[in-house]
Amino acid sequence: MNTDEVRKVIAEGNRSFGAAAARKDYVGMAAFYTEDAKVLPPDAPIVSGRKAIEEFWRSAANALGLTDIMLKTVDLEVAGDVAYEIGEADLTLGSGQAKAKYLVVWLRSRDGQWRLHRDIWNGMPAS
Template sequence: MSLNKEEVLTMDGIRRILLVLSFILAWPLASLANGDEDVRAAIEAVNAEFSAAFNRGDTAAVAALYTEDGMLLPPGEAVVSGRSGIAAYWKAGADMGLSNLQLRATEVESHGPMAFESGEASFDVKASDGNKTTAKVKYLVVWKNVDGAWKLHRDMWNDPAKQ
């Protein structure tokens, strides 16, 4: 079978179009992968800031890491809304003896100005006898990018596992 000049040009044109389309389609996927890494690094930095602020008792600094309309969804409790409510909630936790908070992201995925993170946290808590014990929880956070900064938007976790 022989092809005429127009058919060859058409096939070459189709190959070129397919090549260009493959680059166009692959480009966002590559940038998404890099974007997730950048978002993860930013979220891990905020988590380090969160832990440091909480561990030094600066619950106002912790609350500032949330969006203005941020929410806590603690297990077995009412929803806590807004930065002042969030600061009061974390202050009550610190006053009860929660300390040595450590956060570890296990998964971060971003979608434009929103991201989610799942992870594990550990913290020390005073037992009724005055001794400290370490508790562990799993958590899920919805993050929102506000003016170029990643902020916690919705924050929920489970009860500590029975030891």
């Protein structure tokens, strides 16, 4: 796949991830990750593995009152079955709107699906 094709796949994945978050479908959110994925949330321990990531999103979403995530790719590099995405996120929380920046390492698995393998983010000031 060329970079433009991967960009489209990742954009659709990001939309679907946000839709799963809005539905509070934490199993669905976790399914976007590889089995051995790692999530590196701000000010928290590393979360390893799909099941732990599911529990992380359930707990974080409930604690923050998360109702919506909109992810936008800012930069994307593709090297074979690996893609590096830098992006910005707009989140709707119980306390209001928040912004974050993120870096995701995507892997194309044997079934041809692109999944999040490493996911790290932190907040950024509202514009």
